[in-house]
Amino acid sequence: MLKKLWLSYRQWYIKYSGFSNEKEKEDLSYFRDKLFVSILILTLALSLLSYIPSAGMAVALDKWFVFVIDTVAVLVMMFLVFNKQMRLTTKKTIFSVNLFVLSFALIIDLGLNGSGTILLFMLSVLITLYSGKKAGVNSVIVSAIFYGIVLFIDYAKWIDIRFFTESPIEVLFVVFINNVLFGMLTVLSVSFLIDRLHNVLLKENELQEELLEKHKNVVIAKERAEQSDQLKSAFMANMSHEIRTPMYGILGCAELLKGYHEDDEEYQEYVKVVEGSGNELLDVITDILNISKIETGHMTVKTxxxxxxxxxxxxxxxxxxxxxxxxxxxxxxxxxxxxxxxxxxxxxxxxxxxxxxxxxxxxxxxxxxxxxxxxxxxxxxxxxxxxxxxxxxxxxxxxxxxxxxxxxxxxxxxxxxxxxxxxxxxxxxxxxxxxxxxxxxxxxxxxxxxxxxxxxxxxxxxxxx
CATH class of the missing domain: 3.30.565.10 (Histidine kinase-like ATPase, C-terminal domain)
Structure with a gap:
């Protein structure tokens, strides 16, 4: 039921926005744009679902700043989704800036007890997926600059922000450094895996002309794998799912590619490299998320x-x-x-x-x-x-x-x-x-x-x- 609902929702938006799903391209930027469209509309849907309880809780706790920033973030997301004239490049920029501002605001108001730091970490991965390695690295640098400004303000005692008093500057320094290092490691790993996958796709197109004729069926199957493995989980409710979901899509695509050119040892070797690197990266990401939760005290025992x-x-x-x-x-x-x-x-x-x-x-x-x-x-x-x-x-x-x-x-x-x-x-x-x-x-x-x-x-x- 959820799968049918998602398919109809996505098909409606593709038709509404004019983003073509029929003409396939070899350029990696096309697939990045396609992924961004899915991320954008899924983010809106989940944002609307989470807005009412989060806004209500913010009002009940007298967190008016959080209420305002959440409201603005949702309105910006709706503007991006329903604006048909704006270019995807501009939408990516505004989407990224919107989540950056939301993350910074949550960190300033809620400190380490909020989801701001995790949202910043997740945002670097998303930016790498839909804008590339350079944009992903720049996003980590922006986060590092923000953390540095926060630490400087804390050290200089310019502004009396609540979580400065709750967390010593040494603790903030260690947590911020870990966040930046984890973010950079994930961005570089994801960009490396995407580059490998892109090379395999180009190799695939060079080897057999007949694969171009069947490419449409491969893409449809790839989308089904992504929809079942990538987009079936609410990534705003569970941050670990947000990071794993794109990886499942890459591994699903690699599994599909294994069925082609079975006699071509070099081609199969490329696919094995992608699949093996994907599984290793998935384990690393899971371990990094777990150690991050342990260090920040968010890991719980479920008996x-x-x-x-x-x-x-x-x-x-x-x-x-x-x-x-x-x-x-x-x-x-x-x-x-x-x-x-x-x-x-x-x-x-x-x-x-x-x-x-x-x-x-x-x-x-x-x-x-x-x-x-x-x-x-x-x-x-x-x-x-x-x-x-x-x-x-x-x-x-x-x-x-x-x-x-x-x-x-x-x-x-x-x-x-x-x-x-x-x-x-x-x-x-x-x-x-x-x-x-x-x-x-x-x-x-x-x-x-x-x-x-x-x-x-x-x-x-x-x-x-």
Missing amino acids: SLFNVNDCIEATYKAFLPQAELKQVQFTLNNFISEKDFQINSDSDKLTAVLKHLIENALKYTSKGDSILLSCGFDNSTSQLRFHLKDTGVGIPEDKIETIFLPFYQVDVANRQALHGSGIGLSISKAYIEMLGGNLVLESEIGEGTAFSFCIAVDLENTNPS
Whole structure:
């Protein structure tokens, strides 16, 4: 139902605005314009849905400045959507400026407790998608200048803004620097992936003339994938969906392209690069968003009753093929006696912890090494205990204290050109502490590494059978 509603809404606007959906072009700018149109009309729809509760809350809390700026932002969005004479380039500029002003206003009035900083981060990604790398980098620079002005005003004590007193300048400095760095990393990554995808599309057009005849069907299928994977979620309600949605469209397009020129190894290699880079970037973006939420205190625990044995077994089986491919012995010793051991905790966070720790173990092991995952329930402390031991390269003693810092990686003589975002262990440690436990690391160079952690379990909500 939502899909049909969206299709009719989008088709109406294309007809209303005169934006052609029939004539396909090889120029990347055409696809950027097409994406912008979808973003614009979706933003209006979601803005109207969120305006009434947000405006009502602002009035109830006597936040008249927020009420005014929200009202102006919605009116500008309506003006952009219904103005048929204005060029798309001008609309992009006004759209970006409108959201910039809204973000700045929310930060000034609400501080770090509002959604202004997240909106600025999301806006840099959107600008990169519909205007290109240069515009995306410029948007991050604009954000950095704004943050710098805010810090200078705070330091000079020119204006008495409420959140200056609530957050020390040192905290503001760290948060603002992280926001700028995360924004620049995401913009550069997204622009790199888009450039790769564009090169693949050009290669596709050069290889076969017949693909041009079928291009219309490919675009229609690509739009359906984007609409189901990109545009089915409300990106104003969930910022992580806003960033993931365009990535799903790119991966969907790569999946469609795999069906063409199956005998052309070079073409298929290009598509694999796009697909692999897309999945890696999606994981990095998810981890960056999670670590950002953790650092700003917005990450919450969502408890539910689930079978912990199923969770452990599923995670183990997911990584077993990878271990076998590397010829690493991966063993699970589950000492939880009950087959259906129900616990009341956050299954997603427990799964994420196991995933990051196993990935780390696999990354630093090679042929002939072994990994042992042990787990059990301690009745005396009402805790689930986990122990993951590998016989890999190990961690230097002087690096053990810093290994859990975000974006920090141990340099092990550039072993096999290891790569990664460097925040998996930071997220794992934070999640374990949120679940009422602690993470202990023991390691020795050349001998391997062992991680031990526990999570608290409420006996009243635990139902082993």
